[in-house]
Amino acid sequence: MALQQGALQAGKRVFDVIVIRDRCKECGLCIEMCPTKVLDRENTYNVYGYRPTFLKNRDRCIGCKICENICPEFAIFVKEVLK
Amino acid sequence: MQEIVLHPLEKYLRSDRLPHTWCPGCGIGTVAQAFIRAVDELKLDPSQIAIVSGIGCTGRIPLYLKFDGAHVLHGRAIPVALGVKLAKPNLKVVVFGGDGDILSIGGNHLIHAARRNADLVVIMVNNFIYGLTGGQVAPTTPKEAYTYTSPYNPDSKPFNAVQLVAASGATYVARWSTAYPVLLKESIKKALTRRGFSFIEVISQCPEIFGRLNGFKTPYDLLKKIKDVGIIRKNISPFDTKYDWNNEITLGEFVNKDEPTYLDYLNQIIEKARGQGDKK
Amino acid sequence: MTENILFTHGNQAVVEGALVAGCRFYAGYPITPSSEIAEEMSKRLPKLGGIYVQGEDELASINMIIGASMAGMKAMTATSGPGYSLMQEGIGLAVATETPIVIVNVMRVGPSTGIASKPWQGDIMQARFGSHSDYEIISLYPWSVQEAFDLTIEAFNLAEKYMTPIILLSDGILARMREKLYIRSPNEVEIIERRKPNVAPEVYKPYARDENLVPTIASFGDGYAIIRDSLTHDERGYYLEKPETQAHYVWVLNEKIKRNAEKIQKWDEKFTDDAEVVFIAAGPMARIVLAMVKEARSEGLKWGFFRPITIWPFPEKQLNNAVRNANNVIVVEMSYGKLIYPVRWTLRNNIRIGHIPWLSYVAPSPDEIRKLAEKEVMD
Numbered sequence: 001m002a003l004q005q006g007a008l009q010a011g012k013r014v015f016d017v018i019v020i021r022d023r024c025k026e027c028g029l030c031i032e033m034c035p036t037k038v039l040d041r042e043n044t045y046n047v048y049g050y051r052p053t054f055l056k057n058r059d060r061c062i063g064c065k066i067c068e069n070i071c072p073e074f075a076i077f078v079k080e081v082l083k
Numbered sequence: 084m085q086e087i088v089l090h091p092l093e094k095y096l097r098s099d100r101l102p103h104t105w106c107p108g109c110g111i112g113t114v115a116q117a118f119i120r121a122v123d124e125l126k127l128d129p130s131q132i133a134i135v136s137g138i139g140c141t142g143r144i145p146l147y148l149k150f151d152g153a154h155v156l157h158g159r160a161i162p163v164a165l166g167v168k169l170a171k172p173n174l175k176v177v178v179f180g181g182d183g184d185i186l187s188i189g190g191n192h193l194i195h196a197a198r199r200n201a202d203l204v205v206i207m208v209n210n211f212i213y214g215l216t217g218g219q220v221a222p223t224t225p226k227e228a229y230t231y232t233s234p235y236n237p238d239s240k241p242f243n244a245v246q247l248v249a250a251s252g253a254t255y256v257a258r259w260s261t262a263y264p265v266l267l268k269e270s271i272k273k274a275l276t277r278r279g280f281s282f283i284e285v286i287s288q289c290p291e292i293f294g295r296l297n298g299f300k301t302p303y304d305l306l307k308k309i310k311d312v313g314i315i316r317k318n319i320s321p322f323d324t325k326y327d328w329n330n331e332i333t334l335g336e337f338v339n340k341d342e343p344t345y346l347d348y349l350n351q352i353i354e355k356a357r358g359q360g361d362k363k
Numbered sequence: 364m365t366e367n368i369l370f371t372h373g374n375q376a377v378v379e380g381a382l383v384a385g386c387r388f389y390a391g392y393p394i395t396p397s398s399e400i401a402e403e404m405s406k407r408l409p410k411l412g413g414i415y416v417q418g419e420d421e422l423a424s425i426n427m428i429i430g431a432s433m434a435g436m437k438a439m440t441a442t443s444g445p446g447y448s449l450m451q452e453g454i455g456l457a458v459a460t461e462t463p464i465v466i467v468n469v470m471r472v473g474p475s476t477g478i479a480s481k482p483w484q485g486d487i488m489q490a491r492f493g494s495h496s497d498y499e500i501i502s503l504y505p506w507s508v509q510e511a512f513d514l515t516i517e518a519f520n521l522a523e524k525y526m527t528p529i530i531l532l533s534d535g536i537l538a539r540m541r542e543k544l545y546i547r548s549p550n551e552v553e554i555i556e557r558r559k560p561n562v563a564p565e566v567y568k569p570y571a572r573d574e575n576l577v578p579t580i581a582s583f584g585d586g587y588a589i590i591r592d593s594l595t596h597d598e599r600g601y602y603l604e605k606p607e608t609q610a611h612y613v614w615v616l617n618e619k620i621k622r623n624a625e626k627i628q629k630w631d632e633k634f635t636d637d638a639e640v641v642f643i644a645a646g647p648m649a650r651i652v653l654a655m656v657k658e659a660r661s662e663g664l665k666w667g668f669f670r671p672i673t674i675w676p677f678p679e680k681q682l683n684n685a686v687r688n689a690n691n692v693i694v695v696e697m698s699y700g701k702l703i704y705p706v707r708w709t710l711r712n713n714i715r716i717g718h719i720p721w722l723s724y725v726a727p728s729p730d731e732i733r734k735l736a737e738k739e740v741m742d
Binding site: 025073 | 088090091092093096101102103105106107108109110111112113115116117120261264265268290301302303306307
């Protein structure tokens with residue numbers, strides 16, 4: 001978090017990746033397609049028995065939105081963190 | 084965290100119908116998202132868009148999107164869409180269908196709509212197989228591929244849909260894949276803002292059926308293959324495009340020209356008929 | 364007003380009726396003996412700002428008119444046997460999505476290609492059962508040029524009123540024969556338009572029904588984001604894979620017509636009060652049969668006449684009433700046997716059912732039918 005605050009102050013853009021957990025079907029496309037590999041699979045199940053994606057490394061997310069665009073489930077999207 | 088989180092494009096979805104029934108990793112959801120994103124970025128009035136689909140996995144798109152929609156007979160989405168467009172020319176009418184629906188049973192309607200330069204956008208999701216019925220061979224299936232009705236592959240060679248539709252006279256022909264959803268979205272935006280017949284083929288992954296039957300263990304394995312075999316080329320004639328699973332499936336925009344559309348002809352016909360006076 | 368009176372043929376009368384009823388969209392494929400309808404529509408519709416499309420085949424035609432109707436227009440197609448067979452899936456779609464359209468089947472000799480230009484009455488059962496699975500349908504069969512005009516308007520009215528496809532039957536005789544036609548103007552006839560929803564989109568249900576089981580379905584572009592689905596669906600139009608949904612769905616599609624049958628049915632009967640033998644026929648053949656019955660009556664024979672005008676739903680109550688004093692009915696038709704089936708289903712008690720299947724496509728004279736009738740009555 002401190003790293004992120006520092007990044008914000010330094011003028012770098014910071015992003016958050018939001019996963020609508022119960023929509024994720026564990027297909028793994030977002031995890032594999034992410035260029036900076038900031039996504040991973042949770043160890044807990046959603047209501048349908050899938051283990052959804054989560055953002056494991058917020059600091060390295062560049063906000064490219066490949067995960068958001070590739071997701072067939074409308075389960076993941078990127079939000080810019082503003083001051 | 085029990086708060087309800089909404090996707091930025093939620094207002095275009097029939098949320099009470101989600102999660103949809105497409106398999107995990109299926110490219111159809113990606114295509115649906117690219118379409119909605121195109122509509123959103125163009126700031127089109129959603130009440131002036133109608134989507135028509137046939138039968139198949141791709142045909143289920145209207146069930147999940149909040150537009151006027153019709154989920155009609157196998158192969159017959161294009162004539163229904165044409166009827167809608169001619170009756171209400173101000174609507175943007177978009178057809179969604181799979182490769183079997185549009186190119187096999189619907190093939191005749193496809194080539195005639197292209198010939199007429201009918202004012203429709205046809206988005207054909209090509210996953211190389213008949214998915215909803217369990218995995219039968221399609222006119223786009225690579226001849227070496229294994230399907231449940233081509234167990235003794237190789238079978239006949241597949242269509243290169245881009246060539247077929249271009250030869251029929253379509254004025255916008257493009258092929259993209261789900262590996263490049265942003266390029267797909269941009270192409271859909273072009274199709275939505277132009278007149279005449281626009282055809283966009285989308286190479287898409289069917290991980291559960293085509294993937295599993297042909298040795299792709301995860302959705303990403305199949306999408307990676309689709310990404311690798313899809314080569315984007317510019318300034319190339321549609322008749323020079325390749326459709327070869329082992330070599331290259333050419334992606335890009337191949338035809339984009341301005342010609343009188345079917346609505347233009349109908350308007351001319353009405354003017355001419357009225358000008359000739361009323362003789363019974 | 365002599366411009367409203369024509370000496371013309373049945374196909375023309377259908378076009379005139381459709382235009383008066385407000386039909387402004389026609390998609391069709393040429394097929395004898397219906398092609399004149401397409402040709403005339405292609406000339407007349409553009410003058411009225413309407414749209415004629417020559418479909419690439421009958422499948423395109425039926426589906427185009429369904430699309431046009433979903434977008435709010437009154438739409439029609441015309442065909443004959445082989446094309447009518449191709450349209451069956453489309454008819455099923457119109458039934459399932461409750462889309463009003465009019466399909467004209469100008470019946471001709473069959474099976475298969477048959478003889479294109481010759482009349483037949485062999486599609487009467489197909490009009491009812493041509494598409495797969497369970498549904499009820501409305502089918503009308505005129506016998507004169509004037510009635511062809513009037514029933515075409517009725518067909519559009521019934522389509523709009525009950526949100527269903529209508530099969531307007533005709534045949535190669537009616538298509539070609541010329542008679543006087545009085546073209547009623549739109550303000551001389553009742554013209555029904557489908558209802559429009561008057562609730563907000565958030566609460567609107569496309570397949571919610573009134574007491575006649577008829578839904579009020581929005582058209583595309585009216586802002587209701589409605590989904591018309593060929594899959595089994597519920598009130599919202601949403602596909603549901605549940606036994607209760609299917610049960611209700613198939614019940615309502617059938618009951619909608621059955622419940623309103625008596626408002627829909629039309630028939631004609633003559634000399635039935637004391638008739639011992641009642642002759643049953645439909646379409647132009649019925650005129651020949653009526654001429655024969657009239658002549659028999661003038662000779663003192665107690666013969667009667669019954670003509671279903673709505674073939675479907677078949678006027679069962681009305682037929683039972685017409686034959687109440689008869690001990691014999693004879694069905695006369697230009698086919699191997701189609702009209703005979705609903706007659707057999709309708710009449711069950713102690714009444715002898717005879718059949719004169721006229722297997723020539725050359726229409727008989729009243730005398731020829733009379734000879735066969737005498738034999739049939741005596742046997």
